[in-house]
Amino acid sequence: MRYLRLPLFMLLLTLTTLSPRPAQSAIDREQEVREVLTTLVKARTANMGWDVRIRRITITGALKLPEGNIDYEVLAPQSWQGWGNMTLSVIARQKDRVLRNIPVRLDVEALADTVVTSRHINHGTIITAADLALQKREVTYNSHLFARSIGEVVGKKARTTLQANQSVRADQVERVPLIKSGQMVTIVAENGVLKVSVTGKAHSSGAAGDIIRVQNLTSLKEIPAKVIDGSTVQIAF
Template structure:
């Protein structure tokens, strides 16, 4: 009896537990916000996939997602706050000095992303980090 229990315990440890993987229920185009109607569970566990709907809902598709195929970690990300060609506020702070200017975003970006922007006055291209309010903090 003791050997049977030990054998069953060993077998349970060696067989991986199967979990469900989140997959799209319809085709999702890039730059589309994912809603609860867009995703469902499929049988099977994927190392680089998602196993919880809450991790996917509210994110933005970075690539086209097709029904029944797993959603990988790099396929989605936080929603973009700044679109390409959008007017943005550029802010530079340093040594007690704050300079603000109007600029045009040259790339899309979510909060925390470093994107290129053009100062509309000087036409200089610079890099800035997208802030939660949609403005850019310019880095040297």
């Protein structure tokens, strides 16, 4: 019996163990991100005369990023004025490569001079300077509602009862009408050379500077006129 002998080739493999390149070290960058956000808040609230304080910066998870210089870009709504609660994104880049998009929650407190009552003020009372004071109060969530200067409130009438030491909102006071509907008035028209006046009757009420409807009792026509004082209105001539 013949045997078929096949040549046996032995392939010797030399296995070379390649050591992996050491990974780039990562370091904690949270403090850097906090400083970037603090700078943003200061820029947004500059020149406002307010006391602004960051109460809380919330960053979810560990913020480990590679060594080396990193550029940060904060994505914030243009309408955000720099206070209140806001969620922002911080983009971390290294050599134009985006490393991470970091969601951040900011809670920023804002204190500003606001008008407060120095005593109890009843509904319908005409408010004087002695009734008011300026104090630093938190305006984080209602900055547009509160009166910011005493001049905004003095001479106006309380639309509701105001407690002592209460911040005054613009909608809690109203201008006092100098002329009331149904009142007899003097209608004046002048152009620097000629002045004409006739008797009229107010058909609406208004404070100084308001435009009200009045009736010329000579012609019986109703016309718009500007309130000058408690008995006089002016029309275009």
